Structures are given as structure tokens and as C-alpha cells.
Amino acid sequence: MLSQYLYISTAPTLPREDVDAILSTSARNNPAQGITGLLLFNGRNFLQLLEGEEGAVANLMDTITADPRHSGVSVLDKRGIAQRACPDWAMKRVLIAESIESRRDMLERELPESLDPEVRKMIVNFAVLN
Numbered sequence: 001m002l003s004q005y006l007y008i009s010t011a012p013t014l015p016r017e018d019v020d021a022i023l024s025t026s027a028r029n030n031p032a033q034g035i036t037g038l039l040l041f042n043g044r045n046f047l048q049l050l051e052g053e054e055g056a057v058a059n060l061m062d063t064i065t066a067d068p069r070h071s072g073v074s075v076l077d078k079r080g081i082a083q084r085a086c087p088d089w090a091m092k093r094v095l096i097a098e099s100i101e102s103r104r105d106m107l108e109r110e111l112p113e114s115l116d117p118e119v120r121k122m123i124v125n126f127a128v129l130n
Helices: 016-033 054-066 100-110 117-128
Strands: 002-010 036-041 045-053 071-081
Touching: 002 054, 002 117, 016 036, 016 054, 036 117, 045 054, 045 117, 054 071, 071 117, 100 117
Parallel strands: none
Antiparallel strands: 002 045, 002 071, 036 045
8 A cells, every 4th residue: 555654854954965965865765665755855844755655655754763864753644545646756856945935836836736735735834934
């Protein structure tokens, strides 16, 4: 069964190079585990959507929770899904525009149409926080 997790965490001192390294590692490792998703980082917090077989995503969440580069990992949503919202994204970084006014519009263009409206709302709300 496919599962989808949405979590947030805090990493206020994480340099951009570390965020880039996380994305590179994800893009390299996730396809072998059948995991897809997206990642937002606002300079202080992560919001990540993970999709895949329940066991694979649960194992990855254990690894993420133990990662010392961030803290306060909190799962906002966990659900079974019939199909992936991000089937082509090993891990897509969704950039957050500088202007809060333009963030909503940018996310509406970037986020997959098949994303559950409730999950989409949580992602957009995260992005408009400063």
C-alpha cells in the first residue's frame, strides 16, 4: 500500500550547502526505495512530502527523525493513497519566493494538480509563514 507523509522540522542554522546535499542524496537514494516527494525550506524550517510503500516511507522517517541537522520533526499528515501526487519527483525542491505575496501564486503553479486539497493547503500555509 502506498503512503504519504507530510512533516515539518526546524533547522535554523543549516547552511544552503547542507540543504543542497540533502536534495542530492535524496535524488540519488529515493528512486531505489521507490520514494517520491517534494521539499520546501524557508531558511529555518523544512516541510517535506514523502510518498511510497508504507515500509519504505516509515524507514525513511526513522532516518529523518534521527538526523542531527534538524530537530522537532512533527508529522502533520499521514495517509494511505491510491496514487502518487509526485510520481516523477525523486525529491523536488520547491523554492519559496522572497515576496510573501508571490509565494501563493508560485506554489499554485509548482504543486502537482493531483495533490489532495487538504495537503495542498498545509503546504501553502507553511510557505506563507515568514
